[in-house]
Amino acid sequence: MNKVIIIGAGIAGLATAIRLRNKGYNVEVFEANSYTGGKISSFNISQYRFDAGPSLFTLPHLVDELFTLCNENPRNYFNYKQKDIHCNYFWNDGKTLSAFSDKKKYLKEIKDQLDVDPDTVEKYLIKSKKKFDLTKEIFLEKSLHKYKTYFNKNVIKSILSIYNLDLFTSLNRVNEKELNEQHLVQLYNRYATYNGSSPYETPGIMTLIQHLESHYGTWIPDGGMVNIAKSITSLLLNNGVKIHLNEKVDEIILDNNMSNGIRVNGKIYNADYIISNMDIYYTYNFLLKNYNIPNNLEDIERSSSAIIFYWGIKKLFKQLELHNIFFSSNYRSEFEAIFQNGSLYNDPTIYINVTSKDIPNDAPEGSENWFVMVNAPSDSDHNWDLIVQDLRKNIIHKLNKMLGVNLEDLIEVEKIYTPKTIEHTTHSYLGSLYGTSSNSRLSAFLRHPNFHKKVKNLYFCGGSVHPGGGIPLCLMSAKIVSDQFSKVNNE
Ligand SMILES: Cc1cc2nc3c(=O)[nH]c(=O)nc-3n(C[C@H](O)[C@H](O)[C@H](O)COP(=O)(O)OP(=O)(O)OC[C@H]3O[C@@H](n4cnc5c(N)ncnc54)[C@H](O)[C@@H]3O)c2cc1C
Known part of the structure; x- marks a missing residue:
């Protein structure tokens, strides 16, 4: 009864995975890319290394918290100055x-x-x-x-x-x-x-x-922004979370307003809970084809x-x-x-x-x-x-x-x-960096919730849903989602 599948290994997907693993769930992450971290990635050109996405790191205690939750010393994985x-x-x-x-x-x-x-x-x-x-x-x-x-x-x-x-x-x-x-x-x-x-x-x-x-x-x-994602990935692997790379999810399978799994390359993986860390617009467009996209998602800037x-x-x-x-x-x-x-x-x-x-x-x-x-x-x-x-x-x-x-x-x-x-x-809709803009005083309320209003066991985390984009807010979205799950004894 306690299997969770997370779609996407962006920072919020990774953080949600470790939080739910810590609560006793059996967690698997499916990621379309060949690496974890989503927008947090890096590359080398000859002798130069570049962080490809985020460059500003604030509120590092939100990252440390993921390690201390698992009784691990964050400094064994991740350092910063x-x-x-x-x-x-x-x-x-x-x-x-x-x-x-x-x-x-x-x-x-x-x-x-x-x-x-x-x-x-x-x-x-x-x-x-x-x-x-x-x-x-x-x-x-x-x-x-x-x-x-x-x-x-x-x-x-x-x-x-x-x-x-x-x-x-x-x-x-x-x-x-x-x-x-x-x-x-x-x-x-x-x-x-x-x-x-x-x-x-x-x-x-x-x-x-x-x-x-x-x-x-x-x-x-130390080692650049990419080490935020790399260190949390090591934490997941050391704590028994399975990560499937190069596995693009094609569908969230629904039965009577309940989700019972995902389809990847024709193969079905069953789960009791599904959490999408994929951009919310694409989650509706590609994975939830039988559900209408909420009106405001189409219109919101x-x-x-x-x-x-x-x-x-x-x-x-x-x-x-x-x-x-x-x-x-x-x-x-x-x-x-x-x-x-x-x-x-x-x-x-x-x-x-x-x-x-x-x-x-x-x-x-x-x-x-x-x-x-x-x-x-x-x-x-x-x-x-x-x-x-x-x-x-x-x-x-x-x-x-x-x-x-x-x-x-x-x-x-x-x-x-x-x-x-x-x-x-x-895989960010229209290439936006932070999901939806905050150009209106109602923006916070228009952003998609962290759960589906009709599909009871379907949740959402990451920059395109509440509370919004940027690494600290994505980490907060992981906590908001995991707070909706009670602790279980799986072993
Ligand atoms: C250029 C740039 C600069 C930025 N600068 C900063 C900054 O300085 N500081 C800061 O805090 N934030 C910054 N941000 C924003 C920050 O990077 C994002 O808000 C945050 O990393 C988003 O994380 P996320 O959890 O929403 O997932 P994402 O990083 O969006 O990852 C989602 C993951 O889902 C995967 N996925 C999508 N579809 C599927 C599918 N069908 N099946 C399986 N997997 C799928 C994707 O491959 C991806 O890995 C910047 C972003 C960019 C692009």
Whole structure:
């Protein structure tokens, strides 16, 4: 009675597997790719190593928790170190700023570089923390779709504080009102992109995203982001979870609103519970053909996607850190292009991640491995080859000016991902990075629940369902799903 099948070995699928194994279930994971981790993957080109997907690691305790649950020391599997600088910022007008993790140093840097009173920023950070503390239980830690979530004193407290949450104004408006300095507003507007949204549309409650970084810190795993997935995979294997790689699930088999297994390559595998970690849109479209896709799933806006240039660069750049942002001169136009016109702005904000700063073996001596990412619309039959050609020119032109180099001469190896590549390699509908966007104050409620309303033993985890995308939220979705299972004695 206690067999669970999980479809997809993304971070949420892996985390759900270990949580349910820990509760006594017999768990098998089916993964279409030849590797686990989904969007968390890596590749090498000659002597350069690149993390292909996520690059920012926050809330590492959520990963550690999976090991301690199994009475294992996480340090035997997985290590990471805290960053002193969250990010280096660069603007077209020549201003720069290092976001130090040490608050005193950070506030001084803001005073020195942007002439903003430290009190202004401190007040903003305190208010963001309050929003996070008030809402984390209802929006992040519990199912939004179960009545019992709402009968709890913390949740009632957050509902009563609704007018302090800035739900009815945009993130940009809150930042303009509270920070009142254009560089700083742009810096804090950027956090909307952490869930693939626009700061001009996502509600002001999203100031809480920066809290995850400023309060809990930014971290880098030894060996790169890919080791998050690799270490959890080892934990699964050591705890008796069977992982089937290169096994693409074709159907969830249903009988009278109950699911009794899956079909893979014509073979049936039976189970008492099915959990899909696959993008929710594809789960309905490909695996649940007899069920209509819920209306809002068709209409709800997808999160942004990205174009990524993986460049091996034959030079060391002292001014760069692990995370670096080169801002657009017109942030509003950039987001209008992405979300309203489905296009890219000609002076895009450029994110450069350089893991060789912290992991020297990721690039040959005297060189750096650049992951250069620009936010892009999700795919809708764009001519990506043409877009990439233009974008590449614009990026090189901007970076040449801002870094005083001729980048074309320094690029030793290159690989390019577009929203189409991302869709293809990670099976993410339209190549979106974070499932659906949070561009509406109802987004959290429109996101698909972690269970099926009619099929009693079918559950969902991962970035395209509640509570949303990004590694920490995917780990939370695994906990929300496993909290719906009671402990069993299987052995
Ligand atoms: C370029 C990029 C940059 C990002 N940057 C960050 C970042 O810096 N920090 C951060 O926290 N997050 C970031 N994210 C988001 C983060 O990577 C995702 O939210 C998270 O990894 C998604 O995990 P998931 O559990 O939803 O599964 P996914 O990673 O989406 O994996 C789903 C798995 O299901 C498998 N699958 C699909 N269909 C089938 C089938 N039919 N049968 C079997 N298996 C199937 C897929 O192959 C895949 O392995 C980024 C994402 C991308 C793409």
